[in-house]
Amino acid sequence: MSGVSRREVVTGAAAAATGALLGGAAQAGAAPSAARTPRRRVDVVVIGAGLAGLSAASDLVRAGHSVVVLEARTRVGGRTLNHPVGDGEVIEVGGEWVGPGQDRIIARAREFGIKTFKTYTKGAQILDFEGKQTHFTGLIPPLPSPDAADFGQLLGKVVALQSTVPLTDPWMAPNAATLDSQTVETYMLANSSTNGAQFLLELAVKAIFATDSRDLSLLHALFYFHSGNGVINLASTAGGAQDSRFVGGSQLVSIELAKRLGDRIALGAAVRRIRQDRTGVTVTSDAGSWRGKRAIVAMSPMLAGRIDYEPALPALRDGLTQRVPNGSAIKYEAVFPKPFWRSAGLSGYSNSDRPPIHFTYDNSPPNGKPGVLLGFVVGEEARALGTLGPTERRRQVLAAFVRLFGPQAGRPRELIEHNWSEEPWTRGCYAGYMPPGVWSDFGSALREPIGRLHWAGTETSEIFTGYMDGAVRSGERAAAEVAPGL
Amino acid sequence: MSGVSRREVVTGAAAAATGALLGGAAQAGAAPSAARTPRRRVDVVVIGAGLAGLSAASDLVRAGHSVVVLEARTRVGGRTLNHPVGDGEVIEVGGEWVGPGQDRIIARAREFGIKTFKTYTKGAQILDFEGKQTHFTGLIPPLPSPDAADFGQLLGKVVALQSTVPLTDPWMAPNAATLDSQTVETYMLANSSTNGAQFLLELAVKAIFATDSRDLSLLHALFYFHSGNGVINLASTAGGAQDSRFVGGSQLVSIELAKRLGDRIALGAAVRRIRQDRTGVTVTSDAGSWRGKRAIVAMSPMLAGRIDYEPALPALRDGLTQRVPNGSAIKYEAVFPKPFWRSAGLSGYSNSDRPPIHFTYDNSPPNGKPGVLLGFVVGEEARALGTLGPTERRRQVLAAFVRLFGPQAGRPRELIEHNWSEEPWTRGCYAGYMPPGVWSDFGSALREPIGRLHWAGTETSEIFTGYMDGAVRSGERAAAEVAPGL
Secondary structure, rough: OOOOHHHHHHHHHHHHHHHHHOOOOOOOOOOHHHHHHEEEEEEEEEOOOOOOHHHHHHHHHHHHOOOEEOOOOOOOOOOEEEOOOOOOOOOOOOOEEEEEOHHHHHHHHHHOOOOOEEOOOOEEEEEOOOOOOEEEEEOOOOOHEEEEEEEHHHHHHHHHHHHOOOOHHHHHOHHHHHHHOHHHHHHHHHHOOOOHHHHHHHHHHHHOOOOOOEEEEEEHHHHHHHHOOOHHHHOOOOOOOOOOOOOOOOHHHHHHHHHHHHEEOOOOEEEEEEEOOOOOOOEEEEEEEEEEEEEEEEEOHHOOOOOOOEEEOOOHHHHHHOOOOOOOOEEEEEOOOOHHHOOOOEEEEEEEOOOOOOOEEEEOOOOOOOOEEEEEEEEEEHHHHHHHHHHHHHHHHHHHHHHHHHHHHOOOOEEOOOOOOOOOOOOOOOOEOOOOOHHHHHHHOOOOEEEEEEEEOOOOOOOOOOOHHHHHHHHHHHHHHHHOOO | OOHHHHHHHHHHHHHHHHHHHEEEEEEOOOOOOHHHHOOEEEHHHOOOOOHHHHHHHHHHHOOOOEEEOOOOOOOOOOOOOOEOOOOOOOOEOOOOOEOOOOOOHHHHHOOOOOEEOOOOOOOOEEEEOOOOOEEEOOOOOOOHHHHHHHHHHHHHHHHHHHHOOOOOOOOOOOHHHHHHEEEEEHHHHHOOOOOOHHHHHHHHHHHHHHHOOOOOHHHHHHHHHOOOOOOHHHHOOOOOOOEEEEOOOHHHHHOOOOOOOOOHHEOOOOEEEEEEOOOOOOEEEEEEEEEEEEEEEEEOOOHOOEEEEEEEOOOHHHHHHHHEEEEOOOEEEEEEOOOHHHHOOEEEEEEOOOOOOOOEOOOOOOOOOOOEEEEEEEEHHHHHHHOOOOHOOOOHHHHHHHHHHOHHHHOOOOOEEEHHHHHHOOOOOOOOOOOOOHHHHHHHOOOEOOOOOOOOOOOHHOOOOHHHHHHHHHHHHHHHHHHOOO
């Protein structure tokens, strides 16, 4: 399917989704009108039209149940979002990559005829470290040999440890109390001695979590690595978690799911309150109230904590929502007529120790038109950069691109910025993460239903947690969980 | 003032406060009726009728400004709460103690003629450690001499470090990045080697923060100690932060503040939305909407994050609200006809290494009638105990009291339980705390106003943060901050 016709599909689906806006009470600024809107009855009220919620709803409909999907935004896709770059081509400003083992998201895409293509990885990668730039190929950038040896032994320890953490109940790992009582930075400093080794592990952590090693429980990092087939897989492009992309953009999977759900989706329907009683749940949104037998809350734990529950959530579940902040990611995508770095023998991939951009990718559409250079600003750099004005942000980002890819990189025809921490209905990407102690004391509340309330969202997945694949799996698990109670 | 007449004041104030419920739309279960209720106009809308909000409102009224205080509960006092124990006497199930340096809460109390009395500390204290019970006096329980020496050097290091953390901007401390990248547990394990030393520091941390050393940024703990005149002051009863109590109960300070604010307080007015524009703020609550020139949000950062803001909060402020969970405290108070431990030469104070109760106090009213034994369950023990049924909780708590104070302690005429993590409008005590990395990246958003929104609550205080005194100070600071803009 050509890029042009794909674009039409995107537009058509968006129009269909808008048509699904029920009730008409969701205009910006309209006061909550719950009490005046007649209740609709369904088997399951799904809250959130990201991949988790849409996958859950899709499975439930297939099994013959009635559903409504309530979505705060006026679009579907949650943390995936396509962005047009001209000529019918799109890039993603949210989650985008898939790779081996991410079977459920790939299966969903295949159902809709959405194809994948390989992330561009030909040519040399750049290492920008301690003021010097070198080219390299493969996963691990070249370091001075003591640093390389140090990184080797550090990585070896992490790889050995990650498989000891069980995916269902990470707090049951051998030495879980010890692993959950320290940050990843503490572990790194105790188990390595060179700048190079620490730079590379920090880089991997930032790339994988969009937060810093200092912020994370070691147990959580190990669990997350294990969930995604290991830290090496998660850090890898070719053959790894960033292996491939979706033709037409990753949001297309959600858009296609939404098309099939049709008017079961209500947009502009921010959920404010969920009340459960002996016979069902009443969900109050900005677009009216729905009554269901059960509800699936398909969003990050933090966002789920901002809904008002009746009866109030038990302390452990509420406490969990207080303790799983979302990472901090800003994607910068510089759009050029062509991916000029390719002709210079560069892949567009780089690793740098200089803020604010520590890693870049070639993010061009499949045909390489236009050329798109993607720079990530994550963790502490995202928090700092986000407080600056737009001119200064642009200046810093383009300066980083120029340092890595030459003066041409400073003159894109467009610089796209997407800061997920500014979006009220996401408030941070890629996903929620656990600081020390949270898995140990609150982990059991992550998936456990509360009466008629069930929890989905990529954070609740045992497999590829934090990824699009984890989101799909979480929705499928939640759908299977509610079905016997319908 | 006798206990009986004091009780009448309490009752009278409660009635007056109920009379202040404006609008009448706050019945349980009533749908938000904001749009139908006429707006009231004031200079400042204060959100939260705890000590912070009430102090702010009180100062503003004194300066001639009009205010409304919107309170979700049907009572004032926030994290302070009196509980009757018969014969007109009360005890506190929330914050209760004051000591040297806590000048602002003491000054507020004095204005209303509320007196203080000394926490009961006569007689021996119990140390229950490694299966043996011993009696001791003074702050530091007796340990085997290697452990005592080890604790001495560990405490010395902490005491030296705490004063290096500035109270206004903790992230500017020398070595702030290092201090904020590790948990208190990591520091403790690296700087001590004996069970005894680690037991005592963990005990102090649990008693001071209601969470575990594993959960806390070292930088945060040092800031908090410094804010409260040092860890020794915070851990001390006589002459320290637990030196004295208020006759009539600590909630009386809030009740007296509320009496003077009269119908400026609206109870049952849970705030759902705060909208600001160029000329003011509109605050929408379950009891209607108010329009003000400015708003003071006087609650813990986490709770403040559960309000819907228009325009949406900047990423840094929102990110802060995701990262400052509240501690976990359950207070158990066993009520006996007399404080029988006193005649056995015991103070009622104990330290234990056995869960779930690691420390106890004599919490009897001033005249010792009835006798009240207070046991704290905090941090991980509170999270675990809170998931058990009421019979099992009671069994475990009474077994702990019996082990420490003999069989009589197992037969109270009443066992009062208060789990602050279960209260929807608090969701954890004593206060919000910072995991690693939060001060460094989000600390600047703690107090900084967002346009017409100002932030109070004990977490925002530089002095005695986390204490009643810090709450009062934060309200006074916020009132001074808004005044020039009125």
